[in-house]
Amino acid sequence: MTNDVVSKLATVIPPSRISTDPSLLDELSWDALSEGRIHPGHYPELHAPVCAVRPRSTDEVRRIVQFANAEKIALVPFGGGSGLMGGAMSIRPGVAVDLRDLNQILDIDTEGSSARVQAGVVLESLDTKLNGVGFILGHDPWTVPVATIGGAISTNSVGYRAGIYGSMGEQVMGLEAVLPNGEILRTRPVSKRSAGIDLNALLIGGEGCFGIITEATIRIFPRPQARVFCGFLFASFEQGFAAIQKMLHARVRPALLDFGDDEDKHDPGAILYLVFEGNTEIIAAESNLAVAICSGDGGRPLGREEPEQFWLDRREIARRFMHNRRQRRERGPRRRR
Ligand SMILES: Cc1cc2nc3c(=O)[nH]c(=O)nc-3n(C[C@H](O)[C@H](O)[C@H](O)COP(=O)(O)OP(=O)(O)OC[C@H]3O[C@@H](n4cnc5c(N)ncnc54)[C@H](O)[C@@H]3O)c2cc1C
Known part of the structure; x- marks a missing residue:
């Protein structure tokens, strides 16, 4: 099947845009869906794509789609492969459309x-x-x-x-x-x-x-003029949630609101991080109101450092994800069930 598809595709788009490199196909067969999120009774049957194509223009994408229709073969668009829901996974033999060369x-x-x-x-x-x-x-x-x-x-x-x-x-x-x-x-x-x-x-x-x-x-x-960081520790999730609702009812609009338990940081309790950004005077007023509401509802202020660290680290997980993917590519194609 592979040779047939590849040779026909090569009449539609330049052959240099088609790849059958097994480690690339392995990379393109799976996104950031972790195995733990898959229902054990509904584990998808995975297939490496027959081949990958890397179009450089809308017209090339159009020709690939027309080809797939004529050949009745599935196409799976692939961007960064960081989606969490398995949407970029290949569950039948098909063609992975790697869109990373459409990068202008x-x-x-x-x-x-x-x-x-x-x-x-x-x-x-x-x-x-x-x-x-x-x-x-x-x-x-x-x-x-x-x-x-x-x-x-x-x-x-x-x-x-x-x-x-x-x-x-x-x-x-x-x-x-x-x-x-x-x-x-x-x-x-x-x-x-x-x-x-x-x-x-x-x-x-x-x-x-x-x-x-x-x-x-x-x-x-x-670009925002200024940024304000606030953090609070609440005795319970319910207490913090009530404070958040009061803030939202008062039309306080943090750019970032991260709330939940983290036993490694504070146990017991629920942690709320808020980041305000925009016009200096407006965010000063909003953050003052947020502090008044959260403190009034039993939130213990955590200072600026902890929420700021959360902000600075917020993309670290992506770099780890990319590192793991590189390592996996070096190890070779993954085990399939
Ligand atoms: C708060 C939060 C919520 C999130 N919610 C979700 C969520 O609900 N679902 C989820 O999957 N991820 C979710 N993510 C992850 C995030 O959406 C992905 O990291 C990212 O947006 C996907 O981009 P990607 O280029 O890596 O896409 P990929 O993982 O490559 O693709 C994602 C999906 O889009 C399709 N696709 C990719 N490019 C195109 C294109 N050009 N045209 C048409 N289809 C295309 C793929 O086939 C796949 O179905 C969330 C992240 C955060 C922080």
């Missing part, structure tokens, strides 16, 4: 607060570029160093700062995608829609089922 930042419009990028652009590289012009990417999951724009949109990823910038999906203004029938969909990049059906919604959170995103225009945000 096409336009940054600071006046219109938007950026137009290809789907394989890694979040961190876009954020770095935006920082150079006084802007930031509002989407900030732990996977910033590895996840791609297309993958983040397809998982409608939330990210740490969604409290003020919204989920990845909420930051999408317009999309270009190749639909399953090989047609190209282009939605107009506008900041607000008042009429008609929002076709972006077909692809946001779609995990690649309704098309392959090739390009996106997303919102960007001015």
